[in-house]
Amino acid sequence: MRDPRLDVDPDTVGRDLVALVLTVVELLRQLMERQAIRRVEQGDLSGEQVERIGVTLMMLERRMAELCDEHGLRPEDLNLDLGPLGTLLPRD
16 A cells, blocks of 8 residues: 555656756756856956856756757746645746
């Protein structure tokens, strides 16, 4: 008899694992983006550093979209519902 609290479908466990990993990567990407914006606004970065960070963040965002497409995920699928705390990722 299956435990109703642990609903693990063997057919989707791989996709679910990919979704969890991509969720963590997306959370880190958003944190890095906010930190970069804060540093740019404070004037802590040279023009070259701003350019490099911008290009890197755009490439990471593009790659995240590609990985979601490859695994049949939508960006909304990465936003875990934490119950009364709300969602893990801010809704844009």
